[in-house]
Amino acid sequence: MKSSVKKAKVSLEYNKMSANDEATFADGIITGLTGNVNFPNPPVALATITPQITSLRSTMSQIASGNKSIALTKLVEQQTTALMLSLTANGHYVEDRANLLAAGDVTHAEQLILGAGYKLKKKATPHPRDFEVVATGPGWIHLRAKKAGAKKTETHLWRYGISTAKGKVPDTVILRITQEADIIITDLASNIVVGAQHASILPASHTGKTGTEPTATGRAASQVPLSKSRHPMFSHSSSDPYQWTDFIYAVIP
Numbered sequence: 001m002k003s004s005v006k007k008a009k010v011s012l013e014y015n016k017m018s019a020n021d022e023a024t025f026a027d028g029i030i031t032g033l034t035g036n037v038n039f040p041n042p043p044v045a046l047a048t049i050t051p052q053i054t055s056l057r058s059t060m061s062q063i064a065s066g067n068k069s070i071a072l073t074k075l076v077e078q079q080t081t082a083l084m085l086s087l088t089a090n091g092h093y094v095e096d097r098a099n100l101l102a103a104g105d106v107t108h109a110e111q112l113i114l115g116a117g118y119k120l121k122k123k124a125t126p127h128p129r130d131f132e133v134v135a136t137g138p139g140w141i142h143l144r145a146k147k148a149g150a151k152k153t154e155t156h157l158w159r160y161g162i163s164t165a166k167g168k169v170p171d172t173v174i175l176r177i178t179q180e181a182d183i184i185i186t187d188l189a190s191n192i193v194v195g196a197q198h199a200s201i202l203p204a205s206h207t208g209k210t211g212t213e214p215t216a217t218g219r220a221a222s223q224v225p226l227s228k229s230r231h232p233m234f235s236h237s238s239s240d241p242y243q244w245t246d247f248i249y250a251v252i253p
Helices: 019-033 046-064 070-102 106-115
Strands: 131-137 140-145 155-163 174-178 182-185 193-201 211-214 220-224 248-251
Touching: 019 046, 019 070, 046 070, 070 106, 131 193, 131 248, 140 155, 140 193, 155 182, 174 182
Parallel strands: none
Antiparallel strands: 131 140, 140 182, 155 174, 155 193, 193 248, 211 220
C-alpha cells in the first residue's frame, strides 16, 4: 500500500555543481552538522568529509596554477565524485531523521534539513491533464477536457465504454459529441469500470496564405495551394482521422 504521509525532501542538486561550488556547498554541510544534536551520527563522519574538501581544493589550486595535466583532471573528477557520495549518504540520513523527529510536521522537518546545511527539494508542479475524471458518484461520472481557448468555437468528441478492469480497453464504445469541455454520463451501474477517451476538433484558421494545410486533427498534410479561407482536410486512407487520448479509467461507486 502506498503511503500518503507527506515528507520533507533533501535536494540533490549539488550533484550538478562544479567542483568549486560543490566544495563550497560541503563547507556549509560541515558547519550545519557540527555540534547539531538532531543529527549526531551521520554515516560519513565529518572528520572524513573535511579532508575530502581540502584535497579537492588542493588539486583545483594546482590546475589553476597552470598544471592542466590529464592526471590532475581525472583526479578532480575522482575527488568530486567521492565528496558527492559522502554528501549524498549524509543527505539521506538527514532527510530520514528530520522527518522522524518532526513526526509528520513537514514545516518542522524542512527547518531541520535547512539547519543541517542541505537545501530542500522543490515541490514538483503537477502538469495539468488535457483529459481527466473530475468526479464519480453513484451511477455517474464527470469527465473534463482542456479547452483550446475561451474565445474559440470547438467541438469535443467523447468515446466511452464498460471495461472488465482498469487498463483494459472496452470492447464496445459509445460516442457523444458536445461543444462543451465537460460531460457527465449518468445511468451507469455501480461497481463497474468505465474507460473513456477524448478528441477535439478546432475550427479552420483564416490566414489567406499558401502553405501546409492542417487537418481537423492538427496533423500536417502535404503542401497544397490554399484559398483565402482554410478548410478542414481528411485523408481518404485513414479510417479514424481523430487524435484520441489514451483511455482513462474509473470505478463507478
